[in-house]
Amino acid sequence: MTKIGICDTTFARFDMGSAAIDELKMNATDLNIIRKTVPGIKDLPVASKKLIEEEGCEIVMALGMPGPMEKDKMCAHEASTGLIKAQLLTNTHILEVFVHEDEEKKDEDLKELMENRARDHAKNLIKMIFKPKQMEREAGKGVREGKEDAGPL
Numbered sequence: 001m002t003k004i005g006i007c008d009t010t011f012a013r014f015d016m017g018s019a020a021i022d023e024l025k026m027n028a029t030d031l032n033i034i035r036k037t038v039p040g041i042k043d044l045p046v047a048s049k050k051l052i053e054e055e056g057c058e059i060v061m062a063l064g065m066p067g068p069m070e071k072d073k074m075c076a077h078e079a080s081t082g083l084i085k086a087q088l089l090t091n092t093h094i095l096e097v098f099v100h101e102d103e104e105k106k107d108e109d110l111k112e113l114m115e116n117r118a119r120d121h122a123k124n125l126i127k128m129i130f131k132p133k134q135m136e137r138e139a140g141k142g143v144r145e146g147k148e149d150a151g152p153l
Helices: 016-027 041-053 070-090 107-130 132-137
Strands: 002-009 031-038 059-064 094-098
Touching (some): 002 041, 016 059, 041 059, 041 070, 107 132
Parallel strands (some): 002 031, 002 059
16 A cells, blocks of 8 residues: 655645545545644654655655745745755655635636646646656646646656
């Protein structure tokens, strides 16, 4: 059974963790999904690392929503740097799934983006673990998570 970690935040305005878990369950069987919820994005690196080291997760999704202010963007950068360091320290992939609050103007569009990005990254996780050749076939195709694909050049 493959152990998957889902780490999300209470700061996000949509339950991205549940959307990711739902997508994982629809696309793979024999998964043991372990979820940890933390207050904000700067808490994601240590929680993700703990999922790997203490819970034995083979891969983790770190989901969060940075706010729209300049301070929030700095916090997102710090969280992202922490997630990269956690990956390097554990030699394990942590898929960063952030949706910045100012990516959409309307709440309903933001909610749709958050759900789509969480689900698209969950599909990427499945490909990374179970279907690496499919992921390889998508190299250079301009595939986007949460929005329409940009397409290849």
